[in-house]
Amino acid sequence: MNYWLVKSEPAAYSWTEFVREGGTDWTRVRNFQARNFLRQMQPADLVLFYHSVSDKQIVGVAEVATAAAPDATAPAGTDWVAVRLQPRQPLPAPVSLARIKQDERLSQIALLRQSRLSVMPLKAEEFDVLLELGEVK
DNA sequence: GCCAACGTTGGC
DNA sequence: GCCAACGTTGGC
Numbered sequence: 305m306n307y308w309l310v311k312s313e314p315a316a317y318s319w320t321e322f323v324r325e326g327g328t329d330w331t332r333v334r335n336f337q338a339r340n341f342l343r344q345m346q347p348a349d350l351v352l353f354y355h356s357v358s359d360k361q362i363v364g365v366a367e368v369a370t371a372a373a374p375d376a377t378a379p380a381g382t383d384w385v386a387v388r389l390q391p392r393q394p395l396p397a398p399v400s401l402a403r404i405k406q407d408e409r410l411s412q413i414a415l416l417r418q419s420r421l422s423v424m425p426l427k428a429e430e431f432d433v434l435l436e437l438g439e440v441k
Numbered sequence: 442g443c444c445a446a447c448g449t450t451g452g453c
Numbered sequence: 454g455c456c457a458a459c460g461t462t463g464g465c
Contacts, residue, residue, distance in 0.1 A: 311450095311451090313450090313451090335460080336460095356450080356451060356452090357450080357451055357452080360451090360452075401452080418458090418459095419450080419451060419452070419457090419458075419459095420449085420450050420451070420458065420459060420460085422450085
């Protein structure tokens, strides 16, 4: 079991839309490092859903439904991939970027160290801390 | 292969 | 609105 975090601008695609649709193919990732992480995702891995830019907080927990497959939105001849994600539960208490920065246990997470990366791994301990802050029972 | 110019992301 | 970080493009 691995743990991940994905980012989305709510204006482009929000947690609310994700829940309404019951899941989505996580397409349009066009960064090699992020793509490599997508390829490592396995069904049942848990994924935190972060709203960037206008919201700047983690709002929910999703899970990988289907491992990486070719991204249907990518041009022919390229090898970008997408995974299928489905919502699991909202965070009772969304965890803000400011809150994350305050917690020493989270000082090494990629969200802080590499702010532009849109798909990143989380250590199990980091994931647990974030669920705790999010008041997920 | 280097690097300047430019575009995008995302926080402040 | 600004700017830092970083990726991409293209001239040389």
